[in-house]
Amino acid sequence: MAADLRLMIPTEESFDVDDRELVQTIRTGDTAAFEQLVRRKTTKVYALCYRILNNGEDAKDVAQLVFIKLWENLARYDPKFAFDTWLYRMVTNVAIDFIRSRQSRDNAVNSNLRLVRTSIEAEQGVNVQRKEIEAVFNDVSAVLSPRQKTIFIMKEMEDLSSAEIARVLGCRESTVRNHLFNARKLMQEQLHRRYPEYAQLWRNR
Amino acid sequence: MISCDVFRKRFTRGTSDAGLLEHLRGCDLCLGPAVEIDPDAMFRSLGGEMTPPGGVDAFVGEVMRQVRLRNTETAIVPPRRLGWTRRAAVAATIAAATIAGLLVYQNNRPAVVQPRVARAVLAPEMTRPVIESYESQNATIVEMSAESASDVKIVMIFDESLPVDL
Numbered sequence: 001m002a003a004d005l006r007l008m009i010p011t012e013e014s015f016d017v018d019d020r021e022l023v024q025t026i027r028t029g030d031t032a033a034f035e036q037l038v039r040r041k042t043t044k045v046y047a048l049c050y051r052i053l054n055n056g057e058d059a060k061d062v063a064q065l066v067f068i069k070l071w072e073n074l075a076r077y078d079p080k081f082a083f084d085t086w087l088y089r090m091v092t093n094v095a096i097d098f099i100r101s102r103q104s105r106d107n108a109v110n111s112n113l114r115l116v117r118t119s120i121e122a123e124q125g126v127n128v129q130r131k132e133i134e135a136v137f138n139d140v141s142a143v144l145s146p147r148q149k150t151i152f153i154m155k156e157m158e159d160l161s162s163a164e165i166a167r168v169l170g171c172r173e174s175t176v177r178n179h180l181f182n183a184r185k186l187m188q189e190q191l192h193r194r195y196p197e198y199a200q201l202w203r204n205r
Numbered sequence: 206m207i208s209c210d211v212f213r214k215r216f217t218r219g220t221s222d223a224g225l226l227e228h229l230r231g232c233d234l235c236l237g238p239a240v241e242i243d244p245d246a247m248f249r250s251l252g253g254e255m256t257p258p259g260g261v262d263a264f265v266g267e268v269m270r271q272v273r274l275r276n277t278e279t280a281i282v283p284p285r286r287l288g289w290t291r292r293a294a295v296a297a298t299i300a301a302a303t304i305a306g307l308l309v310y311q312n313n314r315p316a317v318v319q320p321r322v323a324r325a326v327l328a329p330e331m332t333r334p335v336i337e338s339y340e341s342q343n344a345t346i347v348e349m350s351a352e353s354a355s356d357v358k359i360v361m362i363f364d365e366s367l368p369v370d371l
Contacts, residue, residue, distance in 0.1 A: 031272065038265050043254035046264070050255055060257045060264065067268045068275070130233055133247055156245065157252030159226060202244045 019083035026074055038067050044084075045091055051153045052095040052146070054138045058102075066094050081167070088154070088168040096146040136198055140190035141183075148183040151176055209235050218243040226252065341366065 019040075025033040045066055050059035069090060077086050141149050147169075154160045154168065155176075162180070166173040191199035207215075212228040212235050220226070220243075229239050229246055230253035239246040257264045287295070339346070344364035351358050 031269065031276075034272065035265060035269050038268050039261060042261050042264055043256055046257040047253065047255035051251065056258050060259075063257060064264070064268050064271065068271055071272050072275070130236060130250060134251055137248055137251060152248075156248050159221065159223075159252060198247070201240055202247045 020079045023074060023077055023079070023083060026071075034071060037070075041067075041087060045087065048088070048091050048153065048158060049095055051157055052092070052150055053098065058098065062095050062098050063091075066091050069094065085164065085167050088158075088160075089170065092150050092154075092168060096150060099146045133198075136191075136195055140187045140195070143186050143190055144183050148179050148186070151179045152183040152187075155180055206231055213238055216242055216246075219245070 019037070022033055022037050022040075026037065042063070046059055046063045049062045049066070050056060053059050053062060066087075070087065073090075077083070141152070144152065151165055151169070154165045155162070160168070162173050162176045165176045169176070188199065188202070191202060207224050207228050209228075209232060212225060212232070215222070216225050216229070216235075216239055226249065228235060229250050236246070236250055239250070243249075339362055341364050343366045344362055347361040347363070349359040349361070
């Protein structure tokens, strides 16, 4: 009951102005409005950076860079489009550039080291640990290209549709589906090879 | 966040229900059962928002500090933007200077001097032979064959009867 009541009470979030209106205010040079926007988007932006980069400190640096670029390029935002689409595009571009610049092939080399035995015990049913899944994902996704990985993350973890991802990346929806299919196939192969117990759980759709 | 009971009753394969996904990403107890229903829940469970190290306040503070710093830098040093007329003038000046330099270089280029060594090879000095004729019973005379008429002819004389200090 308490939870239901809470849902009916307007939260601080619901009083907030729309992203587009906030951007209009920021364009007048209002740094307080920009601070509000940064606060609103920090957890989303950081989460996406973290999943693409697999590193908390790198993700923090890249997320900060994204917001600084946002401040510098806000005049170029076209309010016809959803603000989040524009923001996600900026995040993916900066994060992918970062991956390329740091030559993340090191991760692929390290990924040949297998994790310590995971703890899925058939007799007790499936006992899936979130940290293990995260480690397995970081491991098997190292074989993906930055673009494939970004698409997979946006689809499976950010819950964007293929059409939304296509708008973010500025490509066709069919290209997104293609990348997604290849990403899943590559990850499935990696799981079969290195984590057969997880491959039983996660198979290609 | 919805309760575990509600989640387990309502969770279905491929769901896009925001409430169910929020629970999936926040509840470790329901992760296993969810993966049994929908294997994709395994990686989908990794989604959701995340707080940066140090917290949101520190993160936002750092971003705003950098933004203010950049604003100050921009105010102190305004961006140098040249109009198209000035850009054209600069381009024309550079082009003119390059062409003038090339012309001056072409006119003042020093004459090429033939190397002495090459000339010496082309016109070798002819020397008279030290011995024009030689007669001896014991001497061995060896004439080196020349490849052409202009080559110096070498004649070697071996005579044991001659004094050593000749």
